[in-house]
Amino acid sequence: TYSDSVLDSGDISFQHPNGPPFQMGTDDITEKVYTEELKVYEKAMYLRTGQLPTGKALEEPDTSDEWGRLNELRLKHSMETPMNILEDFADDARSNLVPFECRRFDRKPPYTCYIQLTITCNKKTKLIQRYAYNMKLYEAMKRLNTLFFGGRRPGIQAESVQLPRFGAVLRLPVGFRVKTKQLENGYDLNDWSDGVNLMLDTSCFPLNVLKLPICNRGRDDFELPIVRDAKKLIVHNSQSQFDILPIFRTLSNKEVVLADTYRDVPIQSYFGLIENWLDSDKPIGTCYSFGIKQEDTAKELLKVIKSRLENAKRTKRCISVGTGNNTKLEVFYVPIKNPRSREQKDFMYDCKWVLKIRIVRL
Incomplete structure (x- = not known):
């Protein structure tokens, strides 16, 4: 829960140790968030179908300042989201607004x-x-x-643990600890590092999988041991103006996935990462994966590699370059055939291909 109340025994705070208590904001702000979400979802549905819910007029989302930037990004995402999911999002926003309407008009909630x-x-x-x-x-x-x-032996086994976001407080029984090899964090690594140490058993580290949403993260965050030592790092980049690939050049994780990203990665950024690998002697088995929307992106990258690197060998969807030490670097792409597959869930809905860069034995 999000609260600035006094911590009870067993509670674990994910608030910044030197920062003010986190608050979700006033009711006015919370209602504004839900209202803007609904406006965006309904506008996206109208643009795609030409229809609105019966008896409803189109309301334009707020275009001022931060609201405008947020709504622009949200609308772009909504235009790419499957209609059935978009309709669910709109229904959720309407449901979230019901308590505010009941209080405003002094009505009893319908539940x-x-x-x-x-x-x-x-x-x-x-x-x-x-x-x-x-x-x-x-x-x-x-x-x-x-x-x-409560009352269970410490070290509760869990396949995956998702940590809270926005400085939450976990209200847990005394002695609670969990064992897991897969972790998904919130938005600020430094804010929750102490809480993680209290909550997770030491046997959890190094993690097999760490899912990491980013919002203009500094490079120092990626140098934290919990990130650096994870065997597989799944990065979600929600910042349209943030090119994450320069930071990828510094990572030591054996497997990295750039999942959803609202920014189309430039061909030159991919090529810069490949050049870095050729110079840095990456170990066999290192593999980075990227979701791509258009096959032309992958085709153009293979064309650039073939023209700029000597001894590059190309087939239809793959190109390889010798790296010495009986290894080679491969760049290839494959289609996502099943939209309900686990692989598809790692990427955005509109990603049709997965681009992979890996080091293999000759």
Whole structure:
């Protein structure tokens, strides 16, 4: 939960140790966020279908200052999102606005408010734990988590753990620790590093997989041991003006995936990374993957490599260059054939190809 209340025993804070307590913002700001989301989603649906929900007029999203920049980015993403998912996003935004409308017009909510945990196994519901929403949210979360995790031996096994974002506080029972080899973090590495050490068992490191959303991250963040030592690093770049590839040249991870990115990576940035690999003696098995939208991007890159590097050998979708030490660098691309595959989920919905750069034995 997000709260500046006093920490209880067992609670783990992911707030910056020297920063002010994080607050989600006023109700006015929260309502504004949901309203702008809905305007963007409905505009995208109108632009794509020429239709709006019955009886509704098109409302233009806010174009001023930061709202304008955020909405422009959100609209671009919405135009590329499958319609069924976009409709779900719009429905969620409408649902999020209902409490504000009820309070404004002094109406009773069309539902009874509960905080609910549902446990499912093989698509069958095993347990529903529900609390009436008559207490503070962080108190309810403490009760739920104590019910779920309290009294268990330390070192709870988990396939994957997703850490909170925006300086949250986890309301956990005393002695809670988890064992996992896959971690997904929030937005600021330095903010949650102390919390990670309290929460994760030492046997978790090095991680097998670390998923890392970035927002103009400094290079120092990528030099933290938890990032540098992860066997596989999956990077999500949501900044349209941020070219991540220069930082990729400094990474020592054996496998790196650039997942969703709102910025088309320039051909020269790919080629610069390849030149760096040829000079840095990367170990066998090193592999970087990039989702690409147009096959022409990959074709043009292979053409540039063939024209600029000596002894490059090309086939239809692959080019290789000897690197010495009985190894070679391969650059190739393959189609994403199944839109429901795990591989597709690592990339944006509109990525049709995966470009790979790897070092293999001759």
